[in-house]
Amino acid sequence: MKSNRLNTLTNGIVKSNPTFRLVLGTCPTLAVTTQAINGLAMGAAVTFVLLCSNVMISLLKKVIPNRVRIPAYVVIIATFVTVVQMVMQKFLPSLYDALGVFLPLIVVNCIILARAEAFASCNPVLDSALDGIGMGVGFTLSLTLIGIVREVLGAGSIFGAPIGSLGNVSMTIFILPAGGFLVYGTLMAVVNYLMRLSEERKINALHSMPENDEEEVGA
Amino acid sequence: MSKYIVSSSPHIANRRTVTGIMLEVLIALAPAVVASVIFYGFYALFLEIFSVGAAVGTEALYNRIMKKEQTVKDCSAMVTGLLLALNIPVSAPFYVPVIGSAFAIIFVKMLFGGIGKNFANPAITARIFLLLAWASVMTTFVKPIVWAGGAKEIFKYFACIVKGPSGLGDVAAVTSATPLASLREGAEKVKDLPVLAMFLGKTGGSLGETSALAVLIGGVYLMIRRIIDWRVPTVYLATVALFALIYGAAKGAVGAYILPSLLGGGLMLGAFFMATDYATSPNTKTGLVVYAVGLGLITSLIRFFGNYPEGVSFAILLMNIVTPFIDKFIRPRPFGFVKQGKGGAK
Numbered sequence A: 001m002k003s004n005r006l007n008t009l010t011n012g013i014v015k016s017n018p019t020f021r022l023v024l025g026t027c028p029t030l031a032v033t034t035q036a037i038n039g040l041a042m043g044a045a046v047t048f049v050l051l052c053s054n055v056m057i058s059l060l061k062k063v064i065p066n067r068v069r070i071p072a073y074v075v076i077i078a079t080f081v082t083v084v085q086m087v088m089q090k091f092l093p094s095l096y097d098a099l100g101v102f103l104p105l106i107v108v109n110c111i112i113l114a115r116a117e118a119f120a121s122c123n124p125v126l127d128s129a130l131d132g133i134g135m136g137v138g139f140t141l142s143l144t145l146i147g148i149v150r151e152v153l154g155a156g157s158i159f160g161a162p163i164g165s166l167g168n169v170s171m172t173i174f175i176l177p178a179g180g181f182l183v184y185g186t187l188m189a190v191v192n193y194l195m196r197l198s199e200e201r202k203i204n205a206l207h208s209m210p211e212n213d214e215e216e217v218g219a
Numbered sequence B: 001m002s003k004y005i006v007s008s009s010p011h012i013a014n015r016r017t018v019t020g021i022m023l024e025v026l027i028a029l030a031p032a033v034v035a036s037v038i039f040y041g042f043y044a045l046f047l048e049i050f051s052v053g054a055a056v057g058t059e060a061l062y063n064r065i066m067k068k069e070q071t072v073k074d075c076s077a078m079v080t081g082l083l084l085a086l087n088i089p090v091s092a093p094f095y096v097p098v099i100g101s102a103f104a105i106i107f108v109k110m111l112f113g114g115i116g117k118n119f120a121n122p123a124i125t126a127r128i129f130l131l132l133a134w135a136s137v138m139t140t141f142v143k144p145i146v147w148a149g150g151a152k153e154i155f156k157y158f159a160c161i162v163k164g165p166s167g168l169g170d171v172a173a174v175t176s177a178t179p180l181a182s183l184r185e186g187a188e189k190v191k192d193l194p195v196l197a198m199f200l201g202k203t204g205g206s207l208g209e210t211s212a213l214a215v216l217i218g219g220v221y222l223m224i225r226r227i228i229d230w231r232v233p234t235v236y237l238a239t240v241a242l243f244a245l246i247y248g249a250a251k252g253a254v255g256a257y258i259l260p261s262l263l264g265g266g267l268m269l270g271a272f273f274m275a276t277d278y279a280t281s282p283n284t285k286t287g288l289v290v291y292a293v294g295l296g297l298i299t300s301l302i303r304f305f306g307n308y309p310e311g312v313s314f315a316i317l318l319m320n321i322v323t324p325f326i327d328k329f330i331r332p333r334p335f336g337f338v339k340q341g342k343g344g345a346k
Helices: A001-016 A025-030 A036-059 A066-090 A091-103 A104-108 A110-118 A127-156 A177-206 B018-040 B041-066 B076-086 B097-111 B123-131 B135-139 B156-160 B164-168 B187-191 B195-201 B212-224 B229-249 B258-263 B266-275 B285-305 B311-327
Strands: none
Touching: A001 A110, A001 A127, A025 A036, A025 A091, A025 A127, A025 A177, A025 B135, A036 A066, A036 A091, A036 A104, A036 A110, A036 A127, A066 A091, A066 A110, A066 B156, A091 A104, A104 A110, A110 A127, A127 A177, B018 B076, B018 B212, B018 B266, B041 B076, B041 B097, B041 B156, B041 B164, B041 B285, B076 B097, B076 B123, B097 B123, B123 B135, B123 B156, B123 B266, B123 B311, B164 B187, B187 B285, B195 B229, B195 B258, B212 B266, B229 B258, B229 B266, B258 B266, B266 B285, B285 B311
C-alpha cells in the first residue's frame, strides 16, 4: 500500500509526465516558457491549483451529480485560479504581467481537468492530493527545463542572469513561438528515448522473474 | 541498397543518378560562387566552404550516430550547404552558416527520413531559421568590394569572422540599402534604381543574390540539361513580373517595377535552385504551374504589403507545405482514360 502511494506521487514526475508523456497543457507550455522563471511560476501556479482542486473534487465526488460534473469541476478550479491570480497580482506583479492571459486560462488547462476526471473523481482524498502534487511537480520541472533551454539559447541568460557574453550570439528564434515548438519537440524526443532505454533495461532485468506489472492510472 | 528492386510499372530507365543530378546542380552554382568571390572577396569563399563542410559533416555524423546507411556520397548535403551559404550576407560571422547547415540537415532533412523525404527545402527553411535567429546579421548588407582598392579590399570582410557586421567598425558606413527595400518607397525611388548594376551584381545583397546574371547562367544550364522543369522558374518569374506590372500601374509608373522586382533579392536563386527541389514540388505539369503561380503571388504580396522586405523564402516554404495538397487535387490522367461527361463516350 505504501509503495502504491509513492507510485501515485512519482507517476506524474517521470512515467506519466504531463508535458512530455501525456502531452497535456501544451498551450501554456509553449506560450510562457520564454524564460526559465516564467516556466517555474506557471508550474507553481498550476501545482497549487491542481493540488487544491484534486482534493476538493475528491471530497465532493459523491455529491457532484454525474451529468453536470464538468461545470462543477470548472467552478471549483476557477475558484482556486482566482486565488492564485489575486495573490500573484499583489505580491509578484512582474510575473503576473509576464504570464498575462495564461494565468486565468489555467481554468481550462487540460492537465487539471484530466486529473480531475481521470483520478480525483474516483480515488480517495490522500491519493488525489499526492497525484496533484506529482503531476504539478512534473509539469513545473518540464516547464522550467524548456524555459532554461529557451532562455540560454535565445537570450544568453539563465533565470535572468547573463552567462558571460553569450547574449551577443544568442538566437532570437528560441524566444519566438517557432523556437518553442523546436525545443518542445526535441526535448520530448529525448525524454521518450530515455524512457524507452530504461524500460528496455527493466524488461531485460525482469526477464527471468514473474510478471508483476501494475495497471497505469492515467488519462 | 539491394541490387534488385521490385516495383510496379511504369518503369523508366535512364542513366541519371542522385549523385549525378547533385553534381550538375553544383556545376550550375559555380557562376554564383565565382560572382560571390568577385564581389565580396575571399571571405565569401570561406563562408561557403564552412557551410558545405558543416552540412556534409552533420549528415555523416547523424548517420554514424543513428547507425544508418551513410548517404553523404550523394552530394545532396553539399548542395544544401552551398545554397544556404549563398543565402547569407557576407558580413555574417562564421558560425552562422555552420549552425544553419546543421539545422537544415538535422531538423529539416534527416529527422524526416533523409533525401527525398523532406517536407520542405532544407536550405530555405534554414535561411528562415537564421533570419529569425539573427535578424540583424541576416539583414545587414554591405557594399561589394572595389577591386581598385587593392589587396586589402579582397580580405576586408574577414573582419566579420566572429563579430559579424560590427567587426567592420562603423557599420552605418558600409551598410547599403537593398534595392528591394526601395520598392515600397514610391514610384520615384523605383525609377532611380540602377537596374544594370542589379543585373550584374554591384548592389548589396546576400552572397548568391547579388548577381542575377550568374544565377541566371546556372539556371539556364539546369533547364537545358533538363535537371529542372522549365515551368517553375518561368511561371514564377512571370507571375512576379505581372504583379509588379499591375502594382506599378496602380502607382502611376507602368513598367518601372518589373525589372527591379525580378532582379532584386533572392528571387532568381529561389526560382531556379530552391523552388525546383524534386521532393518538395508537385509531381504533375499542371501542379507545377499552380505551385509556381502560388510562389509568385505570395512573394509579391509579402514584398509589397508585408512586414519583411523579402518574401521569396517564405513563399517557397509555404508552397512546399501546400505541395502534397496540390498533388492530391491535381491527378495525372491515366493513359487511355476518357472523361465521362455530357456527350462523352459511353
